[in-house]
Amino acid sequence: DVKVTQSSRYLVKRTGEKVFLECVQDMDHENMFWYRQDPGLGLRLIYFSYDVKMKEKGDIPEGYSVSREKKERFSLILESASTNQTSMYLCASSPQIQEQYFGPGTRLTVT
């Protein structure tokens, strides 16, 4: 079975803190994705990566950056957390054009 793990299920941070969310997949997938999920807004793509060190902006990249130094790991960074970044963050991976496999999610609260 494909396994996508995220470093934390729940996280509470203060405004202005730098926040790292980590995602690891164990299936050698080329593609990895970061989404945020908010009630009534569905899933919105923040960034994605189609290879090591390669990244592309999604629909809402502002306030975020990413890092992919190894194929299995894709990190989302909030440079200076703000309250409007309180959300559920979902990581996913996929082998090229096939279905995406999701991690359990990280519920981030910024106070």
Place this chain on the structure above:
Amino acid sequence: AQSVAQPEDQVNVAEGNPLTVKCTYSVSGNPYLFWYVQYPNRGLQFLLKYITGDNLVKGSYGFEAEFNKSQTSFHLKKPSALVSDSALYFCAVREHGSGNTGKLIFGQGTTLQVKP
């Protein structure tokens, strides 16, 4: 513009009755279509996909979906609903022109409530 629409925010059915969760799409070329389910405080789980071939696709947990090209629809169905099917369901389509990146466009989600 490419898009996916799930016209119902919520669908209510009684246990044992058939259920349908609707999805329509707008995308260039041949669509790659997917359904996912999300239980509370969990990530999304893949249910089924249509890439090519038979218009009726069978997936996990007894779910199936029917691809209808003329109506640009991909409705999710189950002959007999269970209370445990209560969850949030997402339809998605592969973004045309996204190469091998596997980018998906998601619908807004439909909450399915199955009452005993």
